[in-house]
Every structure is written in C-alpha cells, then in structure tokens.
Amino acid sequence: MATAVMTTLDPNSRSAARGMSDLTIRNLFIIPTIVFLIVFNIFPLIYSLGYSFTDFRASSAAPANFVGLQNYRELLNDPFIWSNFAITAKYVIVSVVGQVVVGFGVALLLNRDIPLKGLLTTLLLLPMMLSMAVVGLFWKLLYDPSFGIINYTLGLGSFEWLSNPDMALYAVAITDIWMWSPFVMLLSLAGLSAVPKHLYEAAAIDRAGSFYTFFRITLPLVAPILMIAIIFRTMEAFKTFDLAYILTSQPTTEVISIRLYKMAFQEWQTGRSCALAYIVLIMILAITNIYVKYLNKVKER
C-alpha cells in the first residue's frame, strides 16, 4: 500500500522552483505516518499470525513448534469459546439496543425549545468521556448489595447485581448504557436538527398524526446517522473488555476479549491466543468495513 503514495506528482510545480517540490512534501508528510502504523500495528499482527500456527507459550523457554491449523481447528470446535461468543453477542444486543432506545429517546426530548439546552447537553455527554476502567470501579460502589445507592433508591434491599451469575451481564450492560447512550444521543441530535422544518409544517397542515410524522419523516431522515451510531457502538461493545473485567469475575460475563486476555496473559497459551485474536480480528474488520461505508455515505450529503 505504501507504494501507492509514491506516484508521480508534478515535480515542476510552481512552488518547486523554490524549496521542496509538492511531491517531496507530500511524501514527507504522509509516508512517516504510514510507516509508523505498519511498524506498530501491521507488523505485530504479522508476527502474531506466525505464532498462531504454533504451540508457543510465552511463559516457558521451550521453542515454538509448528502445529499448522490445529489452534484454529480446536478453537472453532471448542464449545466454551462459542459460549464466550454467545455471551458477547448477548451483551452487544442488550447494550446497543439500550443505548439506542435511551439515547434516541433523550435526543427527541432535547430536540425542542429547551432552556439551557447547550449546558444540559454537555452535562449529559460527560459519562462517555470518562475512563471505562474507572467508571467500572465506581459503579461497583453503586451496585454494592449492602450500601449501594442503586438498591437503596430502587428499594431492592440487598439484591445482588455483580455476584449474581444471571444478573451480572445485565449490570455491566446497564453501566455501558449509562456511559454510551449520550453518544447515540449526540449523533441523533445532529440527525434530528438536520431534518428540514418545512417537512413538519407540511405534515401539520396535512393533519398527519405524530405517529405518522415520526415514522415517515423523522426516522427515515435520521436513519443514516443513527446507523453510524449503531455500527460504531456494536463494534465497541463487541470489543468490550474494561467494564466487564473490572465489574465482575463471573463466568457468565466472560466476553470474548476477556477470554482472549486470560488465554494470553494468565494461561500463557500464546500460540492459541494469537489464533483466537485472528478470529476476532477478522470479525472486527468486517464490521469496520461496513462502518466506513456509512461514514463516507453520510459525509457526502
């Protein structure tokens, strides 16, 4: 890919007479970044691709043996790995649906004449800017069964959130919804404010119901931006690590990133973890591809 940069650009451009030519400047500006990313992102991935075909363990001095596709075969036939993927899928669905419902709902409320709208919006956006790890930590305090304010406020007594295997994943998802609904809200607001006012006026003149107006005018026009929010959050929820790792240690919250972390850095099955990393990587790249398509689509408007 780097060679693509080195196509010819007029070396006799106007500014080339003095100082560097545009071609030189362009290469000088772009190539270091590309090289940096190749060295620190692509090269490591090639390195781990190699290890994914071995039984290498970073904890032992034994040399790596080539095992072919064995790691991949075993991983794809491992019901436990599939259950990690199933947990991840459940988490993605609960948290993204929650974020879209809350985020879009709040955006609809905010998309009116509201005093101090700017200030309120900024305050609402605060959670998504915070560190996931630290958010996870203080939600532990909120979820505490004996002195947490969540149980106290909702009158739940000493309800167990995080140490209850059935509840823990939802607790993590609720925290994620709290953190990231503002993101969906932010993008939805941008979409909503771009809907031309005259469409609503025309609908009002035609005595269209608010139901009809919402589904025929608002939703279709906001949909592309909402899609960006949904795809991005899906991708991020799929990769989730920090929140679940800090909040609980239940087997029912072992999302794929946590499994990968444990396999690589606690069980030291380095070769196998590289193979699992590749399986995850391919899935992420597929979603990224869709995401970028939508980004470019919205950009063109």
Add this chain to the structure above:
Amino acid sequence: MAAVTTSTERSLNKLAIVGVLIVTMIFLAPIYWIASTAFKPRNLATTIPPTVLFQPEISPFVKLFTKRSQLRTAPTPEQYAAAPWWERLVFDGGEKVVRSGRGEVQWSGYPNRFMNSLIVAITSTVLAVGMGTFTAYGFSRFKIKGEQDLLFFILSTRMLPPVVVAIPMFLMYRVVGLNDTHWGLIILYTAFNLSFSVWLMKGFMDEIPKEYEEAALVDGYTRMEAFFKIVLPEAATGIAATAVFCFITAWNEYAFALIMTNRRAQTAPPFIPSQVGSGLSDWTVIAAGTFLFLLPVAIFTFLLRNHLLRGMSFGAIRK
C-alpha cells in the same frame, strides 16, 4: 411556525423540559455520588440510608497521597499537637502516616501513577497530533492514488481490539525491553491515536480554503512556508480539539496499560481499581483518587463541547 405552536405543543414542551431535567439528574447522579464520596469522612461513606448531607472533609485526599498504617494506640496529646494539620486528619481517622527513619513522609503509589499518566498521555498526544496534522494536510491537498484505501487502512488500525494488538506487542516489547516503560505505552498510544488524528485533522484541513495557500505561493512563499505560516494558524482550533481528544483517549486507556505495565510505568487506570478488594477498602480514598483522575476529563469535555460531535464521528459529521 407560530401557527404550529398550539397549546398542546406548548404543554408537550413543558413535559419535555421536565423529562430532560429528570434524565440529566439520573445521568449525573453516579458522577455526583463518586465526587461527594471523595469528601466524606470514612464512617459516612457506606451508610444505609446513604449520607447526602455531611460536613465535607479533605482527609480522603491526604490519605490518597500518603502511605498509612493502623494506629495501635491513640497518639499522645504532644504527638497530636506536633503533627501538621493534614497529619491530624489521618490521626482522626484512626490511622497514622508512615514515616521513614529520618521522619520523611512516605508517599502512596498514587502520585507516581498520576505522573505516569500525564507523561504518557501528553507525549503520545504531541506525537500523534504532530504527525497527524502533516499527514492530514497531505491527504487534503495532494492527489494520492488509492486515497480511500489508505484512509480505510489508517482507520482500521484504530478499530483493532487492544488485547489483539497487545499480545504480539507484549512479546516484541519483551525482546527489546520496552515492557513497563513510558516509551512502550507512548508508542502504543501514539499508534492508536494517530489514525484518529489523521481522520479528524483531514476534516479541519478540508475546511481551510486552498486559495489561502495559493495566494501565498503567488506571493513567493514556498509550499513549506505556506503550510507553516498560513495553514497551521488557520488550523489551530482543529489542532487543539484533536489534541484534547487524543489526550483523553490516552489518559483513559486501560487494557494496554494493564498488560504492558505493572509498576514503574503503570498509569492510573490500572492502578486505581487494583486498590479495591485489598482488605477493607476505604471507599473515600478510592473516590478521591477517582475524582482527581476524572477532573481533567470533565474540564476538557466542557472546553470541547462544540467539537464533540465531530470528534466522536471521526470528522464525518461536522454540523
């Protein structure tokens, strides 16, 4: 528009205002709770019913920065009187500040982790924004074969899950001795933020009219001079916004820091949670550490408020 503003519309608006206020309160409650816990006396931090009104204290912050041990016997009145005010706060909590043989106060692990976070976040931000600005200008102004593919490639490096990248990086760092060093983390965060910085800065560069530089070139500037004297000042706001975003990302990052550092170069995100669960955790101290750590981000969010949309959509939505 006046015709549409009927009385039902007005009452709907009032309902929306009430709704927004309630939602805002719910969303801010967790942040308020952690902030208020940071100023509570220890015995009021975990009460039922929760303590809402209390006399704020700064003892949690004193405890946060110092190494402490349990007091076996109460301090004598002379000891108490001889101690500086902040040390008395620790005495009042039934603990004492650990001092070395020569009487020097022993620091806790926190200030060191906080400094590490600052060093790593600031250095990686400067590098990522610096390189990103040049690259964005290149993409914005010059014809590049396969431009879309290159931009996709750049963005996709940002989307990689941290743990996926961390496995080979850990192995490579072990060979070159970069594990648990500032530079190890700085390189990772620079790589992570670089793609973001290129995408965001490209949007800002695209908005600066090409005519500015062309006029400068006609006036006898070289392209480099035009870039530094005309384009960079015009892009200042964009550079600042991008830098704040990169800083926040690096400041908040957890997974790489957890894997790549353990002591010397450890940043605050893996350190703060590690304090919970070691014996009886003092939530006021944890809250104080959290509060100090979140404060810069809260301030930056406020400063960034007009650029949040743009940053969060990688520059795709500009408004």
